[in-house]
Each structure stands twice: as structure tokens, then as C-alpha cells.
Amino acid sequence: MAPCRPNELDIGNLICTKFKNLIVDVGGVLLQPNLDLNYGTAISPHQFKRTLGSNTWFRYQTGELSSDEAFAQLSKQIGCSPWDLREFCRRAREALVPVPEIVRLIERLDLKLFCMTNVPAEEFESIQHTFQSVFSRFHKIFTSSATGMRKPNLNFFKHVLAESGIEPSETVFLDDDLANVTAAESMGITGILVPSLRDSNSAVLAQTVNQLVSTLRTREEQLSVAREYLLATKGVYRSLALTHEGLRIPVLFDHFIIAELLQDEKFLPIESAPERGTINFFPRTERSKRKGYSESQSAFTHINLPDDADTTSIGLSSLYKFSKVQMSVIDSVLDRIERELVNEDGQFQVYFDPQRPRVDSVCIINTLYLFHLAGRGGSVTRPSEEFILNLLQHRGYRRGTVYYNSPEVFLVQLARYGNLKTWIGNEALTTAFAVAAIEAHQQAVAL
Structure with missing residues (x-):
């Protein structure tokens, strides 16, 4: 199954085990009306829309009034x-067109399909005849005129559930009216609100359909799609850092974390450590030779930052977990950090450059991690450890750090699998955190 992207429809080969039933509305969901035209009559769209919210129209929808009675009363009102x-109703009815995204969806879903709509008998008889191929796909059709009830009346939902013999927990409801969706959800049905088709573009509708598809998937299917998405995008540097000049520059940092979270070396942005052992925050052609990875040279041609302890520590620790770097290489880098990057307070600095004396608490956390991975915690790490502990105790991280404006980043790097609500500017990283968290939870439950 191809990864589901924000503005694309993913409706093929969907297997649903959690949900077994789909209830679909007609007007504004299955069929698209256009009530912004007068259709050559003396009635304005504004006048007609007034009738749709009137009690007279509601009584017409439930069969309490005949069409002659309803039109006589409504014509006086407007x-x-x-x-x-x-005549306006007839021409508006003839102008109805199927919503292709929804029609394709119900054609390919392996679910019991039900139709539930507020519609007068005369109107629905004509609509059903015109769109026979669409309505023939439904297992049962429930109309307000046939039942004497209309949405959002809860008795209408109870009737549909009872007559269909379906369970609310196994059912999804698709409607363009929030009141109807709310009523369905009060019954235990999963509701999805369709945006106004008159005011929405295809991308918005696509997102709604994708929301439905995502809702229908089981947890295992969602995990599979998430992993496929990550694999499909692993060759693109989606992590972007914003410079003081306003440039958005691709970076390596997040890709190491993704690989570590998913325990999959395919996500590593480099296959091995550079000969010098240290790694740069920004990808360079000579540093990112892994097949499939791409970068935009023009975006950072004037950026010339030195290698940093932050990316180096994250990168080497990730590479080590996949047996891509020897501990001897890590030790040599740590030796250099001890010689060059410890300031007068005993804290680890960021850059392998004496002309850039910078301190960042997240960088310190990651550098400490590498020291302890190598079993080299001790006097050299103690000042930095005390600094981090003091920040925790006094919540000195709550405004973010020098290079990370979100306080969650501090906590995430401290725990590596910490607060999963973090955002570091990479949709793939967020997905990776979610996949790792769900799988870890499943393993814990299994134990």
C-alpha cells in the first residue's frame, strides 16, 4: 500500500477489521448540490436556503406534509x-452530481454500506432513479420520509442500528452536518465531518477521505503505512533548520534519531562515520553518500559551520547501535572533546572550533550520552552532569535552549524516548516517535 500523503487519496486495497459498517449521508457527501444558482426561477438562493432550515421543510422531510402542503406553506413564508x-427544487435536483472521491471510496471498501439521509419522499424517488448505480451499492437505505424521523434525532440512529443489526463500535458515520455527527458519536458511532463541498477544494476533501481511511485502518495497518511513508521519504532531507538569514537548510540530526527509534539502519543518513570521526549538522556531498539520499546544495552554499559535538554524539551513538562504527573511533572523538571542548566551567561546548565557544544544554546532554555509552563517565563529565541536573531541578529548560527553542527537545534528548509530544520540525521524526511508542507499548502489554 502506497504511503498516504496529505493531498492524495489512498482508498485502494483497504482491509478493515475494527470497523465493519459505513453509514453515508447523501446531500453534501455522496451527491454535491449547488444552491448558489437561481436556476432561472423567481427564487433566489438565499430564499431557498431559508426554507431548508424551517420547521415546515422538516415536516416535509419526515412525510408529515405532502409536497403540495409543504410548497403551499413554504411559498407563503418566502x-x-x-x-x-x-421548479427550483426540480432544477436543483437535476443539477446534483456525485462526489467522485466518496463514490470511489465506497466502491472499494470492504464494508457494509448504509445510507441515512433527511429527504422528502418525492425528492428521493427522483434522486434514486437518476443515480441508480450509486445507490445500488448500499445494503440498506434509510430516509427520513420512510421512517418518520430525521437526523439528528437519536431515535433515527437507534432505528438504523436496530434495523441493520450493526454495532455502534463497529460503525463509521459520514455527514456534512456537525449536529448529525455529534448525535452519531453520542451513540458510540465513530463520526467524520465532511467539509462544505461548496467552500472546499479537492485537497480539503482528499484530507477528509484520508481521515476516513485512517480511521478504518487497524493499528497494525496504520503502523505499516507509517513505516512505508518513512521508507518512501527517507531519501529526502525533510528536516530543515532556519538560519538567522531566513534560509531553511536541510540537516542530518533527525535522521539518526529516526533510525534509532525504529531500530532500522535503512534510515541512517550515512553508512559510516567520516574518517575524522566527527559529523556536521548540515549534510555535505562528501558526508552523505548513502544511496538514495538527496540534498539541495544551493540552499546552503555560504554556510560553513564546523563539525559539532551535538550531531557527532547523536550520529556516532546511532551508528554504534547498528555496528557501523568501532568503539575505538568513538574513543578518539571523546579524547578530542576532552582536549578541545571543555570550557572553564567544565561544560562541553558545541563546535570543534576554538573561535566558536558556544554552550547548549541539549548538546551537553547528547555529549554526555556518548561518554556514558563508551563507559567514560567520571570527573570529566561531572560538571556537565551537575549543570543538567540543576536545569532540571530549577526548570531552566522551560524557555528552550540556545539552539533548540522548544523545551521538549531538552527532555526528549535527556530520555531519548521521552515526551512524545515534541516537534523538531520534521514530520517524519514525529511519525517515527509515534511508531516507536506504539510498538513499545504493544510489547509491554504482551509481556
Whole structure:
């Protein structure tokens, strides 16, 4: 199954085990009306829309009033002739068109399909005849005129559930009216609100369909799709750092974390440590030779930052976990950190450059991690450890750090699998955190 992207539809080969039933509305969901035209009649769209919210129209929808009675009363309310109102309804009905995204969806879902709609009998008889191929796909059709009830009346939902013999927990409801969706969810049905088709573009509708598809998937299917998405995008540097000049520059940092979270070396941005052992925050052609990875040279041609202890520590620790670097290489880098990057307070600095004396607490956390991975915690790490502990105790991280403006980054790097609500500017990283968290939870439950 191809990864689901924000503005694309993913409706093929969907297997659903959690949900077994889908209830679909007609107007505004399955069929698209256009009530912004007067259709050559004396009635304005504004006048007609007034009738749709009236109690008279509601009584017409439930069969309490005949069409003659309804049009006679409604025409008096809006100041037109019954013939004009009936003609407007006829022409609006003839202008209905199927919503292709929804029609394709119900064609390919392996679910029991039900239709539930507020519609007068005369209107629905004509609509059903015109769109026979669409309505023939439904297992059962429930109309307000046939049942004497209309949405959002809870009795209507109870009737549909009872007559269909379906369970609310196994059912999804698709409607364009928030009141109807809310009523369905109060019954234990999973509701999805469709945006106004008149005001929405295809991308917005696609997102709604994808939301439905995502809802229907089991947890295992969602994990599979998430992993496929990550694999499909692993060759693109989606992590972007914003410079003081306003440039968005691709970076390596997050890709190491993704590989570590998913325990999959395919996500590593480099296959081995550079000969010098240290790694740069920004990808360079000579540093990112892993097949499939790409970068935009023009985005950072004037950036010339030295290698840093932050990316080096994250990168080497990730590479080590996949047996891509020897501990001897790590030790040589740690030796250099001890010689060059310890300031007068005993804290680890960021850059392998004496002309850039910078301190960042997240960088210190990651550098400490590498020291302890190598079993080299001790006097050289103690000042930095005390600094981090003091920040924790006094919540000195709550405004972010020099290079990371989110306080969550401090906590995440401290725990490596910490607060999963973090955002570091990379949608793939967020997905990786979610996959790792869900799988870890499943393993814990299994134990």
C-alpha cells in the first residue's frame, strides 16, 4: 500500500477489521448540490436556503406534509408561488452530481454500506432513479420520509442500528452536518465531518477521505503505512533548520534519531562515520553518500559551520547501535572533546572550533550520552552532569535552549524516548516517535 500523503487519496486495497459498517449521508457527501444558482426561477438562493432550515421543510422531510402542503406553506413564508418553489427544487435536483472521491471510496471498501439521509419522499424517488448505480451499492437505505424521523434525532440512529443489526463500535458515520455527527458519536458511532463541498477544494476533501481511511485502518495497518511513508521519504532531507538569514537548510540530526527509534539502519543518513570521526549538522556531498539520499546544495552554499559535538554524539551513538562504527573511533572523538571542548566551567561546548565557544544544554546532554555509552563517565563529565541536573531541578529548560527553542527537545534528548509530544520540525521524526511508542507499548502489554 502506497504511503498516504496529505493531498492524495489512498482508498485502494483497504482491509478493515475494527470497523465493519459505513453509514453515508447523501446531500453534501455522496451527491454535491449547488444552491448558489437561481436556476432561472423567481427564487433566489438565499430564499431557498431559508426554507431548508424551517420547521415546515422538516415536516416535509419526515412525510408529515405532502409536497403540495409543504410548497403551499413554504411559498407563503418566502413570498413566491408554489410553482416557482417546486421548479427550483426540480432544477436543483437535476443539477446534483456525485462526489467522485466518496463514490470511489465506497466502491472499494470492504464494508457494509448504509445510507441515512433527511429527504422528502418525492425528492428521493427522483434522486434514486437518476443515480441508480450509486445507490445500488448500499445494503440498506434509510430516509427520513420512510421512517418518520430525521437526523439528528437519536431515535433515527437507534432505528438504523436496530434495523441493520450493526454495532455502534463497529460503525463509521459520514455527514456534512456537525449536529448529525455529534448525535452519531453520542451513540458510540465513530463520526467524520465532511467539509462544505461548496467552500472546499479537492485537497480539503482528499484530507477528509484520508481521515476516513485512517480511521478504518487497524493499528497494525496504520503502523505499516507509517513505516512505508518513512521508507518512501527517507531519501529526502525533510528536516530543515532556519538560519538567522531566513534560509531553511536541510540537516542530518533527525535522521539518526529516526533510525534509532525504529531500530532500522535503512534510515541512517550515512553508512559510516567520516574518517575524522566527527559529523556536521548540515549534510555535505562528501558526508552523505548513502544511496538514495538527496540534498539541495544551493540552499546552503555560504554556510560553513564546523563539525559539532551535538550531531557527532547523536550520529556516532546511532551508528554504534547498528555496528557501523568501532568503539575505538568513538574513543578518539571523546579524547578530542576532552582536549578541545571543555570550557572553564567544565561544560562541553558545541563546535570543534576554538573561535566558536558556544554552550547548549541539549548538546551537553547528547555529549554526555556518548561518554556514558563508551563507559567514560567520571570527573570529566561531572560538571556537565551537575549543570543538567540543576536545569532540571530549577526548570531552566522551560524557555528552550540556545539552539533548540522548544523545551521538549531538552527532555526528549535527556530520555531519548521521552515526551512524545515534541516537534523538531520534521514530520517524519514525529511519525517515527509515534511508531516507536506504539510498538513499545504493544510489547509491554504482551509481556
